[in-house]
Amino acid sequence: MESLVVLNVSQLNTIPSPLFVPSVNVACTNIALMKPANQSTTVRGGAAANGNDGERTPVHDGKSCTETMKEASPWWMVDLLKPYPVRVVRVATRGCCGHQPLKDIEIRVGNSSSDLQRNPLCAWFPGTIEEGVTKTFTCARTLVGQHVFLQLVGVEGSLSVCEVEVFTTDEFSNDRCAPPGSSPDVELASFDRTCYELSIARGGSFLDARTHCQKHGGDLVHGLEGAATPFLLAQLERRKPTLKTQLVWIGATKEPGFTTRTWRWVNGEVVSRPSWGKEQPNNYNGEQNCVEVVLRISHSLLMSFDRIKPKSGEWAVMIDFLQGAAVTFLSNGINVKSPSDCGSPDKLLNTTISGSNYSVEAVISYQCPLGHRLVGERNRSCTVNGFWSGQAPGCQYVDCGSLPKLDHGVVMLEDNRTTHGAWARYSCHENYTLTGREKRQCGDDGKWSDEPPQCLCESHC
Ligand SMILES: [Ca+2]
Numbered sequence: 275m276e277s278l279v280v281l282n283v284s285q286l287n288t289i290p291s292p293l294f295v296p297s298v299n300v301a302c303t304n305i306a307l308m309k310p311a312n313q314s315t316t317v318r319g320g321a322a323a324n325g326n327d328g329e330r331t332p333v334h335d336g337k338s339c340t341e342t343m344k345e346a347s348p349w350w351m352v353d354l355l356k357p358y359p360v361r362v363v364r365v366a367t368r369g370c371c372g373h374q375p376l377k378d379i380e381i382r383v384g385n386s387s388s389d390l391q392r393n394p395l396c397a398w399f400p401g402t403i404e405e406g407v408t409k410t411f412t413c414a415r416t417l418v419g420q421h422v423f424l425q426l427v428g429v430e431g432s433l434s435v436c437e438v439e440v441f442t443t444d445e446f447s448n449d450r451c452a453p454p455g456s457s458p459d460v461e462l463a464s465f466d467r468t469c470y471e472l473s474i475a476r477g478g479s480f481l482d483a484r485t486h487c488q489k490h491g492g493d494l495v496h497g498l499e500g501a502a503t504p505f506l507l508a509q510l511e512r513r514k515p516t517l518k519t520q521l522v523w524i525g526a527t528k529e530p531g532f533t534t535r536t537w538r539w540v541n542g543e544v545v546s547r548p549s550w551g552k553e554q555p556n557n558y559n560g561e562q563n564c565v566e567v568v569l570r571i572s573h574s575l576l577m578s579f580d581r582i583k584p585k586s587g588e589w590a591v592m593i594d595f596l597q598g599a600a601v602t603f604l605s606n607g608i609n610v611k612s613p614s615d616c617g618s619p620d621k622l623l624n625t626t627i628s629g630s631n632y633s634v635e636a637v638i639s640y641q642c643p644l645g646h647r648l649v650g651e652r653n654r655s656c657t658v659n660g661f662w663s664g665q666a667p668g669c670q671y672v673d674c675g676s677l678p679k680l681d682h683g684v685v686m687l688e689d690n691r692t693t694h695g696a697w698a699r700y701s702c703h704e705n706y707t708l709t710g711r712e713k714r715q716c717g718d719d720g721k722w723s724d725e726p727p728q729c730l731c732e733s734h735c
Contacts, residue, residue, distance in 0.1 A: 349426075360419060361443075366436040367404065375405050381424055465501070466500075622666050627639070673692055680702075
């Protein structure tokens with residue numbers, strides 16, 4: 275499964291985009307992969323989750339693509355779990371026959387999960403999209419949002435797609451997360467610029483789990499907060515059929531001692547508000563060394579217990595994913611491969627970039643055509659994370675207009691222009707002296723600098 279995609283957007287572009295015209299290859303990561311998905315209705319095995327399971331096959335076969343019932347303006351949605359700058363969405367359509375092709379599709383990116391029409395429009399496609407193809411849509415401008423919607427607008431029909439990929443330059447690609455010499459059964463996922471390893475095919479004690487994670491340069495998953503928890507849960511949910519076991523160690527233990535109630539993450543920080551499962555922790559008959567936590571966002575997390583006798587007297591925490599017996603585990607903070615460079619930087623219409631060194635710590639600068647002002651930061655640097663700092667600046671055309679004539683003198687335009695950065699030079703006729711500034715420049719605000727000078731009489735005027 276590819277995790278890093280190099281898109282030459284100018285080749286793939288299907289929708290005219292007035293602002294974003296990338297002329298370079300931009301390394302993008304698919305951030306829709308296995309995130310929570312939803313749709314207006316579901317029929318014939320066409321679950322919303324089929325739309326971002328990483329399989330692009332155009333043959334539905336009752337399980338591979340999404341499908342809604344025939345209805346007015348059907349939609350499909352993915353929750354990216356945090357807002358991302360989104361620019362490219364790629365849709366694999368369903369193959370020939372047996373289902374109506376997509377027609378009049380709209381793609382929206384925004385932060386409203388309930389009122390999809392409130393989200394800004396990324397792209398639309400009037401007419402019918404070919405069957406069994408992968409079509410790339412480029413947002414007219416970069417949109418920052420947590421939810422990406424596809425909708426057949428004003429159409430009475432059934433929405434069926436086989437894979438939707440949402441690309442950003444703002445997230446690690448999984449291949450940056452791979453520990454050296456990792457085996458093929460290691461599943462990687464990245465979120466919020468943190469790499470996670472899902473050791474779904476393994477089992478063992480808390481200590482086994484922790485040792486394994488540390489060998490891979492990380493530790494058992496810890497410090498869970500914010501959207502990282504629903505992210506990991508969604509990852510596990512999607513892998514349910516392949517999980518060796520149904521209980522998952524996470525990196526928290528109770529401090530030793532009978533009276534203490536303090537739980538700590540493996541990095542030493544206190545677990546501030548553990549959300550224990552029902553009747554947990556209980557250390558039933560002194561036979562348990564684990565306690566289940568309930569992740570509040572899912573109805574599928576219920577209590578259960580394992581049968582491992584405590585060895586150390588410490589308790590560890592597991593996500594009780596489903597009822598089960600043995601233990602698998604998650605790891606985070608694994609060694610992220612240090613990137614050697616940031617790849618080609620993105621740029622907006624009209625801008626040019628000087629500097630061709632894209633390695634870490636290199637600085638590039640953006641230029642605008644003559645007569646335009648630069649909007650944003652001129653310079654960007656390649657950070658150690660492998661991302662360019664800040665945002666690509668834009669260019670705005672500025673014209674300060676012609677200047678009034680000067681009494682007893684002349685005003686000359688250098689380069690014969692009145693646009694941004696242009697200079698006007700004043701001079702006086704014979705016997706007159708110039709008072710004030712000799713030169714004025716067209717500035718960012720569309721106005722000439724300073725006040726106009728005057729030509730004052732010396733004598734014999
Ligand atoms: Ca699929």
